[in-house]
Amino acid sequence: MRIVIVYDNVARRAVDLGGAPLSLILGGFHLEGASPRRLGNIAKRLRPLAETLAPGHCTGKEALEFLRASFPVVPLEVGKTFSWEEG
Numbered sequence: 001m002r003i004v005i006v007y008d009n010v011a012r013r014a015v016d017l018g019g020a021p022l023s024l025i026l027g028g029f030h031l032e033g034a035s036p037r038r039l040g041n042i043a044k045r046l047r048p049l050a051e052t053l054a055p056g057h058c059t060g061k062e063a064l065e066f067l068r069a070s071f072p073v074v075p076l077e078v079g080k081t082f083s084w085e086e087g
Helices: 006-018 036-046 061-068
Strands: 022-027 050-055
Touching (some): 006 036
């Protein structure tokens, strides 16, 4: 069985179009209950695509901690705001 991860495909396309890694991938990753192998594969595929991840609550606590080992992670919360400088 092959699982296609939409945020991976969308992020890869954005990087291809922009020519540089993304500052942030933000959204629900839906990884609750994912195996360590799957989490490792996802982290490996996202690492060259984004500097920071902002996963929602549906990512799951274990997956969130796993991703923190590979990325700066800013968990999404109600009322969370983001700002950045264009450059």
